[in-house]
Amino acid sequence: MLEVDGITKSFAGFTAVNKATLTVGVGQVHAVIGPNGAGKSTLFNLITGHLTADAGEVRLEGKRLTGLPPHAVVRSGLGRSFQRISVFSKMSVRENIQIGLVAREREELCFWRPLRDRRRDTDELLETVGLIDEQNATAGQMSYGKQKQLELALALAGQPRILLLDEPTAGMSPRETDECIELVMRVVKERGMTLLFTEHDMNIVFGIADRISVLHHGEIIASGAPEEVRANTSVQEVYLGRPAR
Amino acid sequence: MFGAIQFLNGLSHGLSLFLVAAGLSIIFGVLRVLNFAHGGFYMLGGYVAYEVVRRIGMEHGLFWVAVIVAGLVLALVAAGIERFMLRQLYNRDQIYQLLFTFALVLLIGDVVRIFWSTTALSVSFPPELRGAQNLGFTIYPRYRLFLCVVGVVAAVGLWLLFQRTRWGRIIRAATQDREMLSSLGVNVPMVYLAVFAGGGALAGISGALAAPALALRGGMDAEIIVECFIVVIIGGLGSLWGAFIGALLIGQLRAIGITFVPEWEIVLIYLLMIVVLVFRPWGLFGKKQAGS
Amino acid sequence: MKANMQIALLAALCLGLALVPLSGSTYLVYLATQILIFILFATSLNLLVGYGGLISFGHAAFFAIGGYSNAILLTTYGVPVLLALPGAMVVTAILSAIIGFFCVRLTAYYFSMLTLAFGQLVWAVAFKWRAVTGGDDGFLRVAVPEWLATPSSFYLFSLLVVALAVAVLWVVAHSPLGRTMMAIRENETRAGFLGVNTRLVQLITFTIAGTFAGLAGGLFSMFNRSLFPNSAWWLQSAEVLIMVVLGGIGSFFGPMVGALALILLNRLTLQLTEYWPALLAIILIVTLFFFPNGIAGLFGSRPAPGLRDERGEKSDA
Numbered sequence: 007m008l009e010v011d012g013i014t015k016s017f018a019g020f021t022a023v024n025k026a027t028l029t030v031g032v033g034q035v036h037a038v039i040g041p042n043g044a045g046k047s048t049l050f051n052l053i054t055g056h057l058t059a060d061a062g063e064v065r066l067e068g069k070r071l072t073g074l075p076p077h078a079v080v081r082s083g084l085g086r087s088f089q090r091i092s093v094f095s096k097m098s099v100r101e102n103i104q105i106g107l108v109a110r111e112r113e114e115l116c117f118w119r120p121l122r123d124r125r126r127d128t129d130e131l132l133e134t135v136g137l138i139d140e141q142n143a144t145a146g147q148m149s150y151g152k153q154k155q156l157e158l159a160l161a162l163a164g165q166p167r168i169l170l171l172d173e174p175t176a177g178m179s180p181r182e183t184d185e186c187i188e189l190v191m192r193v194v195k196e197r198g199m200t201l202l203f204t205e206h207d208m209n210i211v212f213g214i215a216d217r218i219s220v221l222h223h224g225e226i227i228a229s230g231a232p233e234e235v236r237a238n239t240s241v242q243e244v245y246l247g248r249p250a251r
Numbered sequence: 252m253f254g255a256i257q258f259l260n261g262l263s264h265g266l267s268l269f270l271v272a273a274g275l276s277i278i279f280g281v282l283r284v285l286n287f288a289h290g291g292f293y294m295l296g297g298y299v300a301y302e303v304v305r306r307i308g309m310e311h312g313l314f315w316v317a318v319i320v321a322g323l324v325l326a327l328v329a330a331g332i333e334r335f336m337l338r339q340l341y342n343r344d345q346i347y348q349l350l351f352t353f354a355l356v357l358l359i360g361d362v363v364r365i366f367w368s369t370t371a372l373s374v375s376f377p378p379e380l381r382g383a384q385n386l387g388f389t390i391y392p393r394y395r396l397f398l399c400v401v402g403v404v405a406a407v408g409l410w411l412l413f414q415r416t417r418w419g420r421i422i423r424a425a426t427q428d429r430e431m432l433s434s435l436g437v438n439v440p441m442v443y444l445a446v447f448a449g450g451g452a453l454a455g456i457s458g459a460l461a462a463p464a465l466a467l468r469g470g471m472d473a474e475i476i477v478e479c480f481i482v483v484i485i486g487g488l489g490s491l492w493g494a495f496i497g498a499l500l501i502g503q504l505r506a507i508g509i510t511f512v513p514e515w516e517i518v519l520i521y522l523l524m525i526v527v528l529v530f531r532p533w534g535l536f537g538k539k540q541a542g543s
Numbered sequence: 544m545k546a547n548m549q550i551a552l553l554a555a556l557c558l559g560l561a562l563v564p565l566s567g568s569t570y571l572v573y574l575a576t577q578i579l580i581f582i583l584f585a586t587s588l589n590l591l592v593g594y595g596g597l598i599s600f601g602h603a604a605f606f607a608i609g610g611y612s613n614a615i616l617l618t619t620y621g622v623p624v625l626l627a628l629p630g631a632m633v634v635t636a637i638l639s640a641i642i643g644f645f646c647v648r649l650t651a652y653y654f655s656m657l658t659l660a661f662g663q664l665v666w667a668v669a670f671k672w673r674a675v676t677g678g679d680d681g682f683l684r685v686a687v688p689e690w691l692a693t694p695s696s697f698y699l700f701s702l703l704v705v706a707l708a709v710a711v712l713w714v715v716a717h718s719p720l721g722r723t724m725m726a727i728r729e730n731e732t733r734a735g736f737l738g739v740n741t742r743l744v745q746l747i748t749f750t751i752a753g754t755f756a757g758l759a760g761g762l763f764s765m766f767n768r769s770l771f772p773n774s775a776w777w778l779q780s781a782e783v784l785i786m787v788v789l790g791g792i793g794s795f796f797g798p799m800v801g802a803l804a805l806i807l808l809n810r811l812t813l814q815l816t817e818y819w820p821a822l823l824a825i826i827l828i829v830t831l832f833f834f835p836n837g838i839a840g841l842f843g844s845r846p847a848p849g850l851r852d853e854r855g856e857k858s859d860a
Contacts, residue, residue: 056736076735079736080735080737081738092730094729094733095729105722109739114720114739114740115743116720117748121717122719
């Protein structure tokens with residue numbers, strides 16, 4: 007489904023991601039793990055084209071994504087969230103969702119008639135992520151957990167075939183974390199999506215992932231089923247030497 | 252025929268332009284404020300120099316006093332603006348900063364009108380630089396030659412300042428990563444004040460030096476700021492080296508334009524800008540920024 | 544419901560305005576016409592500034608392009624006004640699309656620099672292309688058709704045109720495009736990763752804004768019966784920008800109030816001071832520092848989403 011081929015990125019001489027290669031199969035739940043500063047977010051931003059890669063290439067269902075502007079990447083069937091919350095914080099939750107729906111229907115260039123309400127689709131998405139009661143709240147004034155839910159809703163708005171979540175549970179309480187993971191897995195199953203995510207909580211990763219890639223100093227040192235990765239000696243070294251938070 | 256004289260005209264124009272554009276670019280690099288009033292500072296510098304010369308004359312090197320006074324006055328004006336007004340807008344949306352410096356353009360333009368009316372004024376060449384110099388291959392006005400020398404000296408001086416001094420390192424660090432500034436243990440508000448005042452002084456001195464070479468008149472502020480914008484767009488916003496190359500290119504292009512398509516030379520400059528924007532949107536020496 | 548109220552109120556306002564010529568005062572009719580034209584001009588700019596957060600310092604360029612195009616079509620080619628005005632809009636639309644292509648490519652800073660630069664280019668062309676524009680002598684004796692020759696008839700014509708144009712701009716502001724512009728202003732990265740082609744949205748908005756400024760310019764050329772390069776000069780851009788800011792950035796109707804207020808103030812102070820730009824600057828600075836949401840903000844209008852608060856950080860993830 008998604009192929010990342012030798013992608014590389016340096017900042018001012020420091021190589022953040024070095025020749026990273028991984029393949030995500032259709033319907034898989036694929037986790038990218040690694041200690042802090044391993045380059046997980048950078049890798050994510052490279053895959054989605056938010057950062058420009060120095061070398062390498064990303065393909066989605068055989069189509070080259072590298073070099074495409076964000077909107078073209080999204081239109082190829084990819085949805086993403088950001089580690090740091092990125093929503094339209096001055097708008098209401100409902101308005102946030104509406105922007106997502108406008109974009110999904112490629113209606114953003116329509117200037118000849120007022121915005122349609124899209125009540126049904128909006129409600130459906132709001133219910134999916136459990137924000138129906140907060141629909142009129144100003145996005146930026148909601149609790150952190152709620153904003154994370156909205157972040158997820160925006161990633162889902164374009165009905166992507168592959169969902170990329172960058173630390174979906176970062177900063178959440180244990181209860182919020184469980185709810186969030188449950189929600190994500192439910193939506194992924196319902197919609198038959200492929201999921202690629204980064205996560206620092208090893209219990210979650212080994213609980214839900216079909217495949218795991220381990221990133222260390224910008225390089226992928228292991229990739230495979232959870233048992234293989236757990237048994238891998240270099241992975242053990244990385245995590246024993248510098249345990250994950 | 253495009254010859255040595257035209258080349259020198261272009262060079263002196265380009266180097267003078269660099270002085271103004273450098274200030275604009277440094278201020279943007281450090282403060283992330285696009286100072287529309289920079290052209291106003293330049294114009295005000297010219298008028299201040301005119302006023303000083305009118306009062307004390309320009310014999311015995313007094314013209315240089317006028318230039319220094321212009322630089323000091325503009326540094327003070329810029330410092331006052333930064334300290335008491337601009338500073339309050341840093342936490343607001345960038346459109347407020349843009350609109351504020353734009354309001355200053357209007358204000359400075361009228362201050363000049365109030366004190367010096369709207370008729371064109373001129374400052375004569377300082378006595379020690381009157382006349383022409385025989386360069387062997389051509390004869391060229393001394394004052395314009397002097398402007399070339401000043402431009403080169405200033406460019407080298409700025410380069411040394413940035414590469415060799417603590418202040419220069421701080422400013423370069425700030426240009427690359429503003430958050431790094433406070434972690435360096437630097438008094439950030441002080442750096443902003445100094446950079447804005449320094450940029451103002453640079454513009455004031457440029458205006459004063461330009462006064463003998465061209466007539467002072469209302470509207471010169473808009474002319475120079477548009478030229479500066481084109482310089483930094485061609486060279487890359489925030490890049491000193493880019494401003495240098497951009498200014499030299501424009502100087503030469505102007506000289507060529509005046510020779511071959513008089514009246515329409517300005518169009519050539521815009522064409523160059525458009526070509527750069529099409530092929531290198533971030534300018535010849537600019538860095539592509541994230542999110543676009 | 545709220546929108547319906549607004550529309551009813553506006554329709555009533557238009558009817559009321561149609562009665563102005565009954566006052567019998569030519570001066571009043573003249574002043575009201577000027578205000579109408581600038582209401583359209585300011586509202587078109589507000590689409591960029593208020594909804595898109597893009598500060599154009601060269602909007603007058605399109606006012607002038609529309610004005611000269613209309614004047615040339617009417618006078619030089621004898622085209623009837625009902626074709627000349629749309630023709631002027633087409634010309635302005637094409638030129639604003641071309642200029643806009645360069646202006647929206649990069650950041651908001653580049654946008655501001657480039658709009659000023661291109662505005663001054665249009666001014667320089669109007670100034671130097673004597674054969675077509677009359678240069679600084681101006682384009683004189685614009686051929687206004689017989690049926691628009693009296694102040695009252697021209698006023699009523701302007702009222703109709705401006706009302707229709709403002710209605711169109713209202714739809715644009717409330718369309719998916721307008722809403723997406725606000726989203727881009729607030730969080731461009733997020734908008735892009737929702738699948739919005741952010742540059743194209745901005746370019747189309749820029750073109751629409753330019754086109755309607757061109758229409759205002761076309762009206763102005765007939766109103767004044769002449770046009771000068773000054774109409775493209777940056778001071779003209781500054782004036783209309785200040786109308787928008789004074790009225791209230793992001794409020795749809797604020798800039799109309801701003802246009803009204805500024806023109807009346809200009810009339811009042813014309814005899815008192817020749818330093819109009821300084822007065823404009825002071826108005827702008829006071830507005831920026833003390834009531835950043837303009838006149839509309841004083842009446843509790845919601846500021847545009849995406850404008851950073853006093854201490855709020857704009858998200859940049």
